[in-house]
Amino acid sequence: MVTVHDKLFIGGSWVEPSNPELLDITSPHDRSVIGRAAQAQPADIDRAVAAARASFESGTWRLTPPAERIEVLRRFNALREQNADAIARLISAENGSAGWFTRAGQPGLSRQANAYLTAAREFGWEETLAPSDPASTVRSVVRREAVGVVAAVIPWNSPFSSATSKIIPALLAGNSVILKVSPENSLSMAFLAELLEKTGLPDGVISVLPADRETSEYLVSHQDVDKIAFTGSTRAGRRIASIAGEQLKRVSLELGGKSAAIILPDADIARAVAGVKFGSLLNNGESCIAQTRILAPRSQYEQVVTALKELVESLKVGDPNDPETFIGPMIRPDQQERVREYIRLGIEEGARLVTGGPQIPEGLEGGNYVTPTVFADVDNSMRIAQEEIFGPVLVVIPYDDEDDAVRIANDSEYGLSGGVWSTDEQHALAVARRVRTGTVTINGASIGFDGPFGGFKASGIGREYGAVGLGTYTEYKTVTV
Template sequence: MITYDKLYVGGQWVAPATGGVLEVRSPHDLSLVGTAPHAAPADVDAAVAAARRAFDEGPWPRMSPQERSTVVERFSKLHAARAEEFAALVTSENGSPLWFTRWTHQSGVPEQTDAYLRAAAALDWDEQVGAVNGSSTLLRREPVGVVAAVIPWNAPHQSALAKLVPALLAGCTVILKASPETALDALALAEVFDESGLPEGVVSILPAGRETSEYLVAHPGVDKIAFTGSTAVGRRIASIAGEQLKRVSLELGGKSASIILEDADLTAVVAGLKALSLGNNAENCVAHTRILAPRSRYEEVVGALKTMMEELSVGDPADPQTFIGPMVRADQQQRVRSYIELGIAEGARMVTGGPETPEGLEGGYYVRPTLFADVDSDMRIAREEIFGPVLVVIPFDDEDDAVRIANDSEYGLGGGVWTADRDHGVEVARRIRTGWMTVNGAAPTYDGAFGGYKSSGIGREFGAAGLAQYIEYKTIAV
């Protein structure tokens, strides 16, 4: 069992302000994984005060961009050295399958950080932009200030570093508020920051629940909020930020559509959708959970997806052969089950799966991977984010109909097009109002931008676009 009895505040391990304790239990069998302090508002006050001093008076914002990059590079190497340990720890906390957490920590996180480092190296932080009548103009890029980063439990290190790394490269100071479900890996991340050589006050890491989160977001000492989570919470954060005119970036929910055109290779489609739709137990904001199929191949698509989903290995997430693990909590398990029951009540055809717990897995928060056919895009199972392994197959008449259905959503985070004609796939992708599209399952580099249209958020992460979220622009005329 892992036990932490201190919080990481301003680069120091300190006793928490209260005696609140978070118990982290495995969603696989409910065993106790470990305990950590529950950060309270008083801990937030201490963290913000340390961050404020470090930003207003300390060396970090005044270092050269290259000096800051050197520290971030050191952190990245230290983090990579513990990738296997972090993968196993996150799996034990939130039920993400080991294949996914290994990929995240061994490949995804290092590549994400490297892209931010490339963006920082390429940026002209002090740029001469012109001269008029003997005067010159300097465009200066400066850090936005003290950042409150609030992250979810489904990919905690990836979400944390998508915010911490660009904020640090820009010269900001950061308070990371981690979810109670993944409190242990958050404080393990603090150990790596502690080794990396950051000045005092630059980073604090506080695991806590919603009340402490809201206190941090509304704190007058915070200049910017960076949030990943549900759209409902994002709206609340946006309202607080609006009242105080704080900078804000929000990476929120999704209900992504994958359009299968008539000429698509169905074998490749199903292989790609296995990860795009069901990766990380489908507890994934960008999961392709609306599958749009042409009427001419509808039953063929449904049958192929049924076969794939029935062959998925569901069970202990620590087993490398497991593809689908448990839901993170009992309420999330019940939420997914309730949507399956809703789909049946709405008149959709349940092709495979169901609301019952998989046999032999009654001791954890498991659900059956479930596929619905004969789904209308007005049904709630086709419109609302379920955040679990439930896919719906919606028929379309022609390409324009497919685009209309894909865009008929309050969300706009991700999506895909599957076709034998790659150029035509790009043409269709251009018509979908989402922030991230894949043609034939291609994986984007982290030098691109990730984020959403509509209710899927505000702002972008990754690469130069993500770095820009932590920068203020100052014009100096001389």
């Protein structure tokens, strides 16, 4: 059955698009058409921004007491939880993400939202500061107020997580929001819009628009947008940062990664390699936090390589709807070819192909599939070790000692995530403190939502999640009395 969405969600209502032509949404599994959806053009962006500006200036949402805003977003989270299975199915259909992954991610969305709701309840929306000088009669009232109109631009690989990590804090802070989503996610994001429609937000406060890159740039360049919140590639992030700099817009960027998992000599190798299954190959490898550089001590290098080979060869590749599938297809044919080209590059660079290769898995030639691949004897200077591949490709890099491992882990333009494996938790924590990334997990711990999430270096600017993430959607105002 082909799902059709021929209208756009602008300012809380479904309206006719400026261009009636619909985009075909195809299945990554077999490239069949599974949906058709309207796509936003600059004229639609103008309507959405005008609605957002009008709602913000009127104060219908930004002047609503924080407790009431919290209740509206709590209602939205409850609606999302009630529809978790439908959301998981939609994302698997659009993205090719294996069903285990889309289902397992639903409780994480609840934890993410609850962390924001808790932060909002405890947030210092207005505080009075006593003067530091006893002789002074002046006191300061410090307020946290909404930034204004927020353009939230998200990628295709994890649409609900990326969307809610931005719209929930932006709305909690009292902003009006235009959520720009990838065309590939038109179906799941239309479902998100339907949930938002039922939440009880005032008119004009939220729009959800699928659109191409050119229209996205039109949005972030719009003179009536006050803040850009972007998740996506580092290349696109640099362009957005330049636009924000020219226009002095507030901006937060969550960008790419090439994260390293350091397996220390005392680690339980079997446990560490099993952890790679989820820390490095989640979402078909199409994840910015995937730990795709595996750093192993030379004394145990071949043991690690052999264990990784056995792990990867044991994983079923195939139909995302098959409960036995662990790795599904890439989202688009061009992404499939991009990953295969990196595999060919690794062979040309002289890395040892342990398992996998550029060939398409047998019997899956009709979809966007790649063969999960492991390279050994990789030097960290190789492109396959430095560039974000965004697919199920692992590189295993040997190190001499702990200092060498930390040096290799930090020898990257990125700094988003990473991992340390050790039987000594305190030792692992000491190593983690030396790794220059925004997040480090120890022994496969999941990323929490109360602490800030974001990247060092080319992995971004700013942070999401919890109180810190909420704060990025506010401005400080000081009133002296």
